Amino acid sequence: MGTFIRNAWYVAAWSKEVGRQYLTRRILGEPVLMYRKEDGSPVALLDRCPHKLAPLSLGELKGDIVECGYHGLQFDCSGTCVRVPGQPQIPPAAQVKSFPLVERYNAVWIWMGEEALANPDDIVEVERYRMPGWDLIDGQYLHFKSNYLNITDNLVDPAHTTYVHKNTIGNAAGENVTVKVEQGEQHVLAYRWIENAEPIPLAKKMGDFKGLTDRWQYYYLLMPSISYVDFGTVDAGVERNEENKNRGLRSFSYNFLTPETENTTHYFWLHVRNYQTGKPDIDADVTKLMTLTFEEDMAILAAVQQAQEETGVREYVRLGIDNAPARIRKMVDKRIAAEQLAAESNVPITRAELQVAG
């Protein structure tokens, strides 16, 4: 399981969660304090006073200044100590680590790595975001009691849907349909078409299919733990092009995984769809269905995590369906090794390395 990739943008919170009240959340194992400045821009600091380690979140926010609740040390938004009560000289070590933040897609993205490498251009692009004809559900959060790589395994693994999600987004027609895998420098794609099949429960409910259907599952996993799934259903036999796909029932499901600890993960998700748009009731239905689906994953992955911790083993047998998960893990391992080498040699990792890590 090792450590985490630090030089990457992770979702730290939904924008709505960050305000003038402190928000605290553990990210990559570290306690992070978030708030908004009086001008509305978000700030993230390590939630730990460098004096006696009291959580800064137990103190007060005074304007843009964070004041420790133990002895009143004050820190600005960069984490620099600007006041020690009763002591004119401020020790240089009285510094709190701050983290770059970028707000995009209603989410606050955090960079836990080398500050110099934090480039907002590297944040994943959410296609069709607020595009006419496509409806958005966002602001969703789940807490997984599992290492994030068990979840990325799952998110490039169409095969599990037949079993884990038989009541929601899978059905028996997919059982024997092999998954194909493609790989880029920063991503892995696992996909398959299930042809001439009964529509899945979701398609029956939301669509208007008279007979059998073809449906696709394209699972993209971007380094280190951003997933999006292009998921759709069309009438069986229609030509496979973007136009026809967009005429079918189609959705893009984005899952932003942020490791909390080695064993737990924050799971932020948003969803873009082209069907039943402009209907709050359907938004609620889809949200409920997606939540149910992810909770099915949560249950099985928590059990897998427990068994892994107990045995110290991750898997005993590798199957064909593990091709994509194995590629992801290899890419992640390679990047972690590069970061560790950089840390040991004191030669910072380069932006080029970040972009060609696969």
Next chain:
Amino acid sequence: MGTFIRNAWYVAAWSKEVGRQYLTRRILGEPVLMYRKEDGSPVALLDRCPHKLAPLSLGELKGDIVECGYHGLQFDCSGTCVRVPGQPQIPPAAQVKSFPLVERYNAVWIWMGEEALANPDDIVEVERYRMPGWDLIDGQYLHFKSNYLNITDNLVDPAHTTYVHKNTIGNAAGENVTVKVEQGEQHVLAYRWIENAEPIPLAKKMGDFKGLTDRWQYYYLLMPSISYVDFGTVDAGVERNEENKNRGLRSFSYNFLTPETENTTHYFWLHVRNYQTGKPDIDADVTKLMTLTFEEDMAILAAVQQAQEETGVREYVRLGIDNAPARIRKMVDKRIAAEQLAAESNVPITRAELQVAG
């Protein structure tokens, strides 16, 4: 504390607990899944898919076939994988460990060791089971927060009854009566007669003693952790033979201990008695009394276990009453060492060794 003896029959469950719904129970530290085949015979498998370690119990039972709830791998009752969805070749390593089971005395007995050595003849004989004139109580279960050897200590230790069970099966008359010990190849027996004593509370309630009594406690402990206690009361001074004993108030109490973990134990018990037979009310009374008695043991043994874990010490002073417990532990240690030697040398332990381990 070390490990467990594996080559032995342990009670895994009462028969009534095992059906077409999965039953899961940790035994000798391992998660075990139990169910009945369509023909009614019981099956036990390790509750862990060899693919990604998901508990098989989260999936479905399809006929006699166990299907993993994660990716649909299917296993037969021997634990052999018979299907990997989407993949024609089944990897040979896709094998789940299965455990021999035997059903006897309304209980399902499991063999966690070398399959070749599993011989149902080695299951303990419950004397007077369903014999006319003797009533049976069975199906009883308690969970002890204690290593099983602390419980076997207790079960060859008549001396504790005076103190731990002063409200139920002991009284002050036994305080100074020395315990005698005999040992066979597979068992230890600790026993004593308490003579010319007030009847204990149980005997007063269930019997019809006019004056003082003689009572006996014969505590048998069979390797590794099967206890039975021959317990009875007769009028003081009558000749000690089987006929007179059976005319007195007599019971046989069987306790089948199955280690759950190093620190916890499953405690299955049944009880055979010759008094107040055919009366469901009395059955309920005896069950209540026995349960109360064992709960007295549970409390003290949980406290002992905690103190042992905290100090890393099992006992500071050895007393005369520890003779039988010490013999049991020595027999168990010897057997565990033999099993470990067999495991290391790849020369399986023999049935002869199992039978002469004392």
Next chain:
Amino acid sequence: MGTFIRNAWYVAAWSKEVGRQYLTRRILGEPVLMYRKEDGSPVALLDRCPHKLAPLSLGELKGDIVECGYHGLQFDCSGTCVRVPGQPQIPPAAQVKSFPLVERYNAVWIWMGEEALANPDDIVEVERYRMPGWDLIDGQYLHFKSNYLNITDNLVDPAHTTYVHKNTIGNAAGENVTVKVEQGEQHVLAYRWIENAEPIPLAKKMGDFKGLTDRWQYYYLLMPSISYVDFGTVDAGVERNEENKNRGLRSFSYNFLTPETENTTHYFWLHVRNYQTGKPDIDADVTKLMTLTFEEDMAILAAVQQAQEETGVREYVRLGIDNAPARIRKMVDKRIAAEQLAAESNVPITRAELQVAG
């Protein structure tokens, strides 16, 4: 964090807590059993039978004799085994550790170190205890989820009151007033005067100050973990002598810290004051206010303890206000080292060393 100073008097309990019912409390990591003999004098024994480690507190008190609830071993008040049922010879190792106790100030003081060094004269003197014109609150107890030295840090640290206790005993006037420190052989004193300041909330409520005030905080910390605070308010500008101080609003707050474990501490406190005396309502108010104040400390110190355990670090930056805490820790470390040396060399620590450890 290391270990504890053993050769010192700690409060084990309030007198009212110790009676003919067993009281158990963990002290310096060890389980201690306390009770009163029939003549009313208190006894403390290690709560662990030397036979199989059962807690003696699960057994019965018979007269002055402690009887184990497992096998009936009996121990006198010195911890010597006086009976093993069923066995005439008592093994010499059947000995329970006993601890010297002294009853003073309505509290039972325990000595966990070398018995020969236990001298009741070394118990701290509580000045003005039951003196006319001064009211007493005692019998108070709080449980801190923090190592005791984080609490002693806090108890020689007037600076934290401005922040942690801004709603009770501190206010902003103290923010920049430097703390002075003095040190003796057995104590550290941190103190300051806050001059020409608004009265604090407590003084406003309890006193009758027309204008600004001078107030003092004298924090004494006696080895290893006895704190008392001389705390008072007078009209601004009056001459600083005992007579004037006693005419002001004055209190002495005693905090007797007894380490429970490395991470938790028993916090016994009593309070002596010269204002609003003879009024049970005010006693209740003061008790409530003090409890509230200490609970403010509890919250921040529990968070500090957690951060220390997580990081393995106690502090990153040392400030001027840490002068007194650092002296305390140095004195404690030195004493612990002396005790360890004595233990290793088998040359007992001397009373002289105990008294000049600073």
